Amino acid sequence: MKRNESFKKLSEDDLSYFKSVLAPHSITQDEEDLEAFNTDWLRKYKGQSKLVLKPSSTEQVSKILKYCNDNKLAVVPQGGNTGLVGGSVPVFDEIIISMSNMSSIRKFDNVSGALVLPDGTILDNLSTLRKDNTGYDLKQIFVGSEGTLGIVTGVSFLAPKKSKAVNVALLGLNSYDHVQAAFKRSKEELSEVLSAFEFWDQDALKLVKDHLAAGANDPLQSTYPFYVLIETSGSNKDHDDEKLNNFLERLLTDNITQDGVVAQDTTQLRNLWAIREGIPVACLHDGAVYKYDISIPVPVIYQAVEELRKRLLDRGVLGEGKLFTSVIGYGHIGDGNLHLTLAAKEFCEEATDLIEPYIFEWTAKHAGSISAEHGLGICKNNFLSYSKSSSMIQLMKRFKQLLDPNGIMNPYKFLPDN
Amino acid sequence: MKRNESFKKLSEDDLSYFKSVLAPHSITQDEEDLEAFNTDWLRKYKGQSKLVLKPSSTEQVSKILKYCNDNKLAVVPQGGNTGLVGGSVPVFDEIIISMSNMSSIRKFDNVSGALVLPDGTILDNLSTLRKDNTGYDLKQIFVGSEGTLGIVTGVSFLAPKKSKAVNVALLGLNSYDHVQAAFKRSKEELSEVLSAFEFWDQDALKLVKDHLAAGANDPLQSTYPFYVLIETSGSNKDHDDEKLNNFLERLLTDNITQDGVVAQDTTQLRNLWAIREGIPVACLHDGAVYKYDISIPVPVIYQAVEELRKRLLDRGVLGEGKLFTSVIGYGHIGDGNLHLTLAAKEFCEEATDLIEPYIFEWTAKHAGSISAEHGLGICKNNFLSYSKSSSMIQLMKRFKQLLDPNGIMNPYKFLPDN
Known part of the structure; x- marks a missing residue:
């Protein structure tokens, strides 16, 4: 450039x-x-x-x-x-x-x-x-x-009023299908008090356990392929706890989750959140991080991780001492937002070319957006056409021209080069 | 024109x-x-x-x-x-x-x-x-x-899932200050299950009673200067009913409301909503309706009604057989939206001039918007400057020019004439 x-x-x-x-x-x-x-x-x-x-x-x-x-x-x-x-x-x-x-x-x-x-x-x-x-x-x-x-x-x-009652549960699950089933049930049964539904996979948890103190917070007895953190926020602690405990019991009975705990106090609640919040920090540990913040229909969210992982394994570039050390998936199921993250030794063209435009093409094929919440910047501006039609992009350029005719505002970014 | x-x-x-x-x-x-x-x-x-x-x-x-x-x-x-x-x-x-x-x-x-x-x-x-x-x-x-x-x-x-439990309460209150107090308390105590908070004044109820069958649905023993309809929607009927009944009891104890009922079944619930929904229909009965859909800070919402009513009474044009038959106020407190409505014998210049631009000036003076949800059309396009600065309006015109250079789309409306 x-x-x-x-x-x-x-x-x-x-x-x-x-x-x-x-x-x-x-x-x-x-x-x-x-x-x-x-x-x-x-x-x-x-x-x-x-x-x-x-x-x-x-x-x-x-x-x-x-x-x-x-x-x-x-x-x-x-x-x-x-x-x-x-x-x-x-x-x-x-x-x-x-x-x-x-x-x-x-x-x-x-x-x-x-x-x-x-x-x-x-x-x-x-x-x-x-x-x-x-x-x-x-x-x-x-x-x-x-x-x-x-x-x-x-x-x-x-600024909404802080809720009088907040609680958190952590679940261990056997498959992404079970994660989806738990999500559907949480919307039905916890509905108005459901304030967060986060998931991560076992490789994400491994990174946190390997590199951060928060890794010791995992209260479950075994490891599971998937984890879900559910938060409730409401006005009446007794009502909310009753809803959350009943919900967890029914999921266990119906074999949707294999194990689960409800936080018993504020400390335990914070410790559970610390696992989730530690994931992006733990990813930085190996040197470089490739983060793809994509939005796709909920049913295919985890397929993105599996197919990218397979692609890199097939090429022999994923594993200890390799170009990439892990491919992990975590995110917010409720809004279809996956943080597909690769821990790598360093940023290099070879690594980038193995992922891009592959992941953008995959996202476009599944009717997704290449940027759910992080934006385009200089990282993705030339990939905008994977998410928006050429008539949309032309119109965006006319808006930009109208408001910033000299193009001085944050140049080289956001919209594709001509 | x-x-x-x-x-x-x-x-x-x-x-x-x-x-x-x-x-x-x-x-x-x-x-x-x-x-x-x-x-x-x-x-x-x-x-x-x-x-x-x-x-x-x-x-x-x-x-x-x-x-x-x-x-x-x-x-x-x-x-x-x-x-x-x-x-x-x-x-x-x-x-x-x-x-x-x-x-x-x-x-x-x-x-x-x-x-x-x-x-x-x-x-x-x-x-x-x-x-x-x-x-x-x-x-x-x-x-x-x-x-x-x-x-x-x-x-x-x-499309959110229909709530498993819905209930409604109707309150009778002595002043607009009490309406505000009830609103504040409902956000605190009903929070996540609160799905509607509507108010109307006694003149609005009178119109419904005079002209519609729904007027017979009023379950309260006396008449009150103000009425509030509160709706809850949640996943657990027992929890919601407990919250709504406790809430009503505390309002009665604290003298915020003078009277109130919680619907006991779906029929009663529908009947209470029918009173609120009958108001705009009942207004049409006298011949012509002047509707002002304004958005203003919650504390001054009802002042708009009182000051307009006083203005028309002082001029001797409000009352039975007069130019205007009623000035009523009702709306959605939660989003600061007042439907200020005048029932009149007919649309005429004399009537319009008594209200406009007075009500737009009043709204602008109180940092409000002259159209909360109904839009501008041809009715309010030339009053846009009461709600938006001239640089905003200039920019809107440039957007319009960019997208519709021949001006063929819905002309004479929305933006002010040149």
Whole structure:
């Protein structure tokens, strides 16, 4: 990939302007300090930005964007830099606009907000009304646009009351069919108190046991091919516990689950969640992680893991000391979201070519989406056609052109190259 | 308002083309048959269309729109024609594209679908995935666009399982403050089983009692200034009934409600809902209805009714035999949606001028939206600036221009005139 030479390179004049808008501590130029902003969480993508700006008000964001647009300076908006698709780090020398100084809560219960467009226009579209049917719902185009249309400087959201009663059960199951059966039953029997249904496979648990203290939290007597964590949240602990215990008993009786425990106190509840939350952390241990965050119909979710595993075993590249050390599957059954994850020694072209575009083709063939919740970034922008038709992509490009005619917002990403 | 003369008038050639695309029974030209398509549900708006087309496939919709766009024939997409803001009937001689032949269920559980643009492009953006984070979420711009950007020929939606247990309680309360207190308590104590919280005032109940059989369903001993209907939906009837009965008892003890009943069987449950559902029907009885569907912060919801009522009483135009016969308030507290409704003898300029723009100014002053769920249509398009900033409206116009450059889709509506 080559730098787009129509973008201006940073000059002393540009710096003088930014210094007139921001306080000195809101401008970072030090090479060592820049490192963290140029590198993504997975340590897979690295940019070469020479400048981080940290505005602290919507007006400052507006001034910076207007100047960059007028001068064709490319920018990358960056939030927590926890993205997994290289969307929040620069590719070349784009200026990083860090939102780290804009994390204050403006008003409790409801937080008001605004959008900003590349030409500096400020759009206030985030009222605290739950219902508003006037005009096109423009904010929706910005949600999930990964900083390619503008910068969101504030959001309003509804914070539901914390539930009075929360409980968790862990199940051990013999097959993915049993996982599906348990899911169906949980929707029927736990319905309004069901707040989470997570699954993982035994290879995922093995990684946690091998590398993390949370591995010792597994309360089950044996190992099983699959695990399910079910959480309930409700207003009456007695009612909820009765529902969860009855549910587990019926699953055991009907041989849907082989073993299961219901947390007896808050500590045990936290320990069970720690197993699930340890999985992505444990994957990092072997050096490099290839994460595929795909959305597919529930019945074929685990087939994706099995077929990819077979593909790599057949080629002799999966196992201890091999290119890939594990292929694991875990995710949120309720919304059809699989985190298909490969632990590997390192990032290399050979490894990538063994998985891509194979996994995107597999996903498209099963009517899935190549990105369920992590976005496209630079990792998947050229694979968008596996999930969206060419007329959809053309229309997206026209929207991008309309809102960001100079293309300065987060370039090289999100939409496919021409 | 004047017809936009840049739109072509219907000719014999156009009819020949439509006859080549549609079967004879899918084309309506008979004056008497046209009447129903030209008139809205409230009998407030009336168009002069000479042609209704009823396509039965996405391809037919695409062909019709491409032809109309190429020939600058203005169109009005029409669904069930149940709109309340004149959005689904023509203003002049626009061709009506009725979707009545496209109501089939394509696939149970999930229904797939497509968007169509005015130039005939078909966009398939309605997958059955619950999570899909690839590209701009274009379908969101079409949701609530009232047929001004394209025609939606199919939708996918999630149909939740019907709850095993449903119950309803009716409360009588002394003030709107008590209504708010009951709402807060219901969210805390009924939380996960709370599925509806509706309120109405005594004038609304009076209309139902005066005009409908459902008026006899009121089970309370006295009349109260306010009524609340609470519905619970859950998986365990014993648990839910225990929660609802305990909740009602505590409200009575704490003097938040003066009286209340919990339905004892399905018949009583249906009878209580029939009171609420009778309100909009009962309003039609006096001749004309002015409906304002506004969204405002919950604490000031009822103030809107009181201040409008006072305004009309001060002017001597509210009461039996007067211009307005009642001003009532009812709605969904949970999402801040008030249906502020005036029963009147007839639609006339004098009556309209007494309410508008007063009520829109009042709503804007209280940070509300002038249309919570009914849309803008031709009724409110020129009042959009009360709810959206001029930069938002400018951007909406640019989106409209991008997708419908000839402006043939549902003209004269939705966006403000220039």
